[in-house]
Amino acid sequence: MSAPVLISGTSRRVGRALALHLAESGFSVLAVNRRSLAASHPCIEQVEADLCRHDEREALIGFIRSRYQGLRGIIHNASAWLDDDLASLEQMYRLHIEAPFYLNLELGELLLNEPRADIIHICDESASRGSKNHIAYAATKAALLNMSLSFAERYAPSVRVNAISPGLLLFKEGSDAAYQQQALAKAALRFEPGAAPLLEAVDYLLQASYSTGSNIVVNGGRHLKQSI
Incomplete structure (x- = not known):
């Protein structure tokens, strides 16, 4: 059984x-979610776990250790985009910071068992600029981005640890035309790109020979339009 790539939030x-x-690219995937994927694939094994809960993280780690000798990678994609209140901050802290920190530490040995392994933190371009409307979200994503640097140093040279910081990829579900136009106007490239930019960045990092502790920003030039 080949060492899988663990992906959360799929x-x-x-x-x-x-x-x-x-x-479809030939990787074995261990998909971790609170609920199962809507569509299955023979190379995807699904595991249900709420990463905000310590007991379910413990059960997940026990399952992985009992089943696999190594991990090809971990991609921390699970995310919550919630309003600014204390309860939401606590939930996003657990999901964006505590869960990746704990999984990276507890599964580090399995990553080190492979000749090449990767950790990828899916962050957000707001991590480097803040967000007046989503302060807690931006702050917890900033912490996740910073954590990439520390784990990159801890696990070098056999494990590469990098981050990807996307801007708009897909419109919010149920958003109206006015919101969509406002969102597009914030970037230099004014179109909804879909998942492709993130997939391209992940493909690059999984084969890159000389990148660790890096952050790939895929935001359509949003940083060029800060005055909007």
Whole structure:
């Protein structure tokens, strides 16, 4: 059994596209979600776990250790985009910071068992600029981005640890035309790109020979339009 790539948050949208893309590219994928993927693939094994819960993280780690001798990689894609209140901050802290930190530490030995392994943190371009409307989200994603640097140093040279910081990929479900036009106007490249930019960045990092502790920003030039 080949060492899988563990991907969290693959039940829908970009995460689902990523799991299917890597499976179709020949990787074994261990998809971790609170609920199962809507579509299956012979190269995808699905495990249900709520990564905000310590007991379910413990069960997940025990399952992986009992089943696999190594991991080809971990892609932390699970994310929550919630309003700014204390309860939401706590939930996003657990999902964006605590869960990746814990999984990276507890599964580090399995990563080191492979001749080449990768950890990829899916962050957000707001991590480097903040967000007045989603302060907690931007702050927890900034912590995840920073954590990439520390784990890159800890696990070098056999494990590469990098981050990807996307901007708009897919419109929010149920968004109206006015919102969509406003969102597009924030970038230099004014179109909804879908999952492709993130898939391309993941493909690059999984084969890159000389990249660790790096952050790939795929935001359509949003940083060029800061005055909007």
